[in-house]
């Protein structure tokens with residue numbers, strides 16, 4: 103069996119909505135329909151850690167980017183990103199196609215488009231040092247599992263372009 107050598111990096115909560123701020127979950131478990139788009143194309147998944155869980159835990163209040171943007175949180179994010187970047191760089195060096203990064207719109211930690219989240223800023227900075235630039239697909243704040251077929255279709259197109 104030949105491996106397809108295609109990988110997508112995802113924010114942790116794409117696969118685990120239990121990690122989000124309480125009552126802010128948008129699926130009972132995972133973003134199944136988005137994940138299925140990846141699996142149907144035999145795209146493997148590298149799941150990032152959840153930096154906010156690691157920092158404050160499950161019972162945390164909502165916070166803004168400004169509130170998260172402290173030296174201690176940045177150092178934690180750097181430590182969490184480092185082993186992932188090491189793996190991604192190794193795949194990259196060995197000819198794997200890193201299709202992109204599935205991120206979370208409007209998250210103070212994991213947004214990659216509008217105002218970048220703290221964790222994604224640190225991750226991108228480390229990837230840049232390895233000369234790796236990723237295309238990002240920010241899951242919109244309005245995404246609700248099972249209700250937002252447009253985002254599912256846009257993700258399909260995103261994969262086809264790669």
Ligand code: SF4
Nearest residue numbers: 114115122152209212
């Ligand atoms: S910090 Fe990132 S991975 Fe964790 S719940 Fe928020 S958006 Fe998801």
